[in-house]
Amino acid sequence: MDQLFNVAVSILFDGLAYAMILFIISVGLSVTMGLMGFVNLAHGAFAMAGGYATVSVMNGLGVPFPLALVIAFFLVGAVSVLFERVLYARLYKATELDQVMLSIGLVFMAIAAFTFFYGPAPLTFQAPDYLKGQIDLGFREFPTYRVFMICVGLAMIAALWFGFERTSLGAQIRAAVDNRRMAQSLGIDVDRLFTLTFALGSGLAALGGGLAIEIVGMSPGFAIQYLVFFLIVVAVGGLGSIRGAFVAALVLGIIDNAGKYLWPEGGAFFIYAVTIALLLIKPAGLFGRQA
Amino acid sequence: MGAPPDISAAAAFMERRHRWRPAEALPWLAAVAAFFLFPDYTAFGTQVLIMILFALSLDLIMGYAGIVTLGHAAYFGAGAYAAGMLSAHLGWGEPLTGLMIAGLTAAAVGFVSGVVLLRYHGLTLLMLTLATAIMLQELANVQEEITGGFDGLLGISIDPIFGLFENDLWGRTYYWYALIVLFALFLIARRIVYSPFGQSLSGIRENVGRMHAIGSPVHRRLVTVYTISAGMAGIAGGLFAQSNAFVTLDVLSFARSGAVLIMLILGGTGRLYGAFVGATVYMVLEDELAKLSPEFWEFGIGLLLVLTVLFARRGLLGLIEDLGARFGKAKP
Known part of the structure; x- marks a missing residue:
């Protein structure tokens, strides 16, 4: 009985930690897709770039890990604006297929470029000493790093919730997601809003990428390997819904971990089966508006 | 009593579209010429022909009916x-019936x-097709006893075609075999897209609301063309299994679904020959x-895609057409 309880706690805990990564990376994709309807498959590439930026800054400049994450956030966010203005902005009115093709082209180029400069091998990453080992939470010990990750995730959720629900900028974004033309008629500069959201979303992806290195590893292939998961979070959660992205990340993270514990060979099968079932029942996602 | 509607103009239009143009002989001449010009590359050429067929099957649903899918490898796989299991488990090595069964299985x-899937649109449909293909891949991975799982399906041996043409070391026989299968299926595809049924598919792509309004059975039409396309993709997959005598999980992968999509976009959608150029x-x-x-390859294909989307949205064939139109007009 004790053992069963322990396994259940492990699954939930690891699932929660994994869900935080999925949420932090995917939430930006969800909002940008909800805002402009742009299918951006290159989102995973920003997360990958964030992971590399984090490690490069740590090794090159000797910056501590938390500060490196912040630098990666701003660096990738700033670079993403360049892409948004030069490339993405041309295709807002294009078909989904064109958007998919442009962004997948960017993914290929990013993977090739990072492989060229950093090599195909996974990054070597040393978490700082205070994040290593186990931490006692009263009834059980847990890996410190994952506890840290869950705390960062919760902080992000709180910050995003506040930003979205309680600030004027958040209200403008929600208005634009709901009805872009109406928002524009009211004088909201949706293009500028989108650039800002895009930068924020890409920055968050970079942060998630930096956090993910310790858990899932980081190599150039990350950009495409985990892309399907990010897309599932967005589609299952519902476009443009932060709450949806969180719930979907939670469901996916826990099911994925449960699958790995209980049925290691076939675990991945579950995720896709659940995804298909959920999308068949709710095509617009759990918290999306029905079209 | 009104006069019966005059359909002779419509009939003439269909007739004109269906007529063969001289330029349509080009890809076939090129395929035959390639066999004699590059004798060391026939095995590679066979794989190109297989991917052309696969891309052609995608063109039917994407280029004509406007169904965007990220999981077409499901049917190829x-x-x-x-085709592979037929030989490896049942010892059935006759190639033509093997292909037929491959096509029928994929069509089913x-x-x-x-x-189920064609009731959905947009991102939901993209995700559903993607998840379906990956789910099949995971299923094949788990069912190791039947599919060989991660190690691949071994022990495929294919009889000589018609009991006469044994495959040789360079795959010359299979080049012709693949080319003839491709040509036969191309004729069917061409027939389909220029038929009234094909016209209704273009109608669905351009304006689905209006097609509903004029009473076209949209869902049934889409399922029909999707089934045909899946069958064609399955025959391409069958050819792949027979020519390589080996099947791995890779046939169902997202990478393959993506690659065939990229090939078609590169060549140009909705024009049948885009598949030939692109693949x-x-x-x-x-x-x-x-x-x-x-x-280099990864960067190159990425760059090519970005450039195609930005500057040649109708693909390489579209680009050639535009250039042709420009220079054509310059002449008096």
């Missing part, structure tokens, strides 16, 4: 595994998934650039 999978350019580039380094 279903066909490949059907396409029909069942199509009935050939993609595979030759892959072969040449990957020899230099895999990163």
Whole structure:
């Protein structure tokens, strides 16, 4: 009985930690897709770039890990604006297929470029000493790093919730997601809003990428390997819904971990089966508006 | 009593579209010429022909009916595994019936998934097709006893075609075999897209609301063409299994679904011959650039995609048409 309880706690805990990564990376994709309807498959590439930026800054400049994450956030966010203005902005009115093709082209180029400069091998990453080992939470010990990750995730959720629900900028974004033309008629500069959201979303992806290195590893292939998961979070959660992205990340993270514990060979099968079932029942996602 | 509507103009229009143009002989002449010009590359050429067929099947649903899918490898893989398992488990090595069974299996999978999936649109449909293909891949991975799982399906041996033409070391027989199968299926595809049924598909792509309004059975039309396309993809997969005598999980992968989509976009959608141009350019580039380094190839194809989307949205064939129109007009 004790053992069963322990396994259940492990699954939930690891699932929660994994869900935080999925949420932090995917939430930006969800909002940008909800805002402009742009299918951006290159989102995973920003997360990958964030992971590399984090490690490069740590090794090159000797910056501590938390500060490196912040630098990666701003660096990738700033670079993403360049892409948004030069490339993405041309295709807002294009078909989904064109958007998919442009962004997948960017993914290929990013993977090739990072492989060229950093090599195909996974990054070597040393978490700082205070994040290593186990931490006692009263009834059980847990890996410190994952506890840290869950705390960062919760902080992000709180910050995003506040930003979205309680600030004027958040209200403008929600208005634009709901009805872009109406928002524009009211004088909201949706293009500028989108650039800002895009930068924020890409920055968050970079942060998630930096956090993910310790858990899932980081190599150039990350950009495409985990892309399907990010897309599932967005589609299952519902476009443009932060709450949806969180719930979907939670469901996916826990099911994925449960699958790995209980049925290691076939675990991945579950995720896709659940995804298909959920999308068949709710095509617009759990918290999306029905079209 | 009103006079019966005059349909002679419409009939003449269909007739005109259906007529063969001289330029349409080009790809076939090129395929035959390639056999004699590059005798060392026939095995590679066979794989190009297989991918052309696969891309052609995608063109039917994407270029004509406007169904965007990220999981077309599901049907290619279903066909490949059907043809492979037929030989590996049942000892059935006759190639033509093997192909037929591959096509029918994939068509059955396409029909069942199509009935369910084609009620959805946009991102939901993209995700559903993507998840379906990956789920099949995971299923094949788990069912190791039947599919060989991660190690691949071994022990495929295919009889001589018609009991006469044994495959040789260079795959020359299979080049002709693949070319003839491609030509036969191309004739069917061409017949379909120029038929009234094909016209209704274009109508669905352009304005689905209006097609509903004039009473066209939209869902049934979509499922029909999806099933046909899946069957064609399955035959391409069957050819793949027979010519390589080996099937791995890779036939069902997201990478393959993506590659065939890229080939079609490169060549140009909704024009049948886009598949020929796109698949050939993609595979030759892959072969040449990957020899230099895999990163070159990856960067190259990425750049090519970005440029295609930005400057040649109708694909390479569209680009050639535009150039032709420009220079054509310059003449008096």
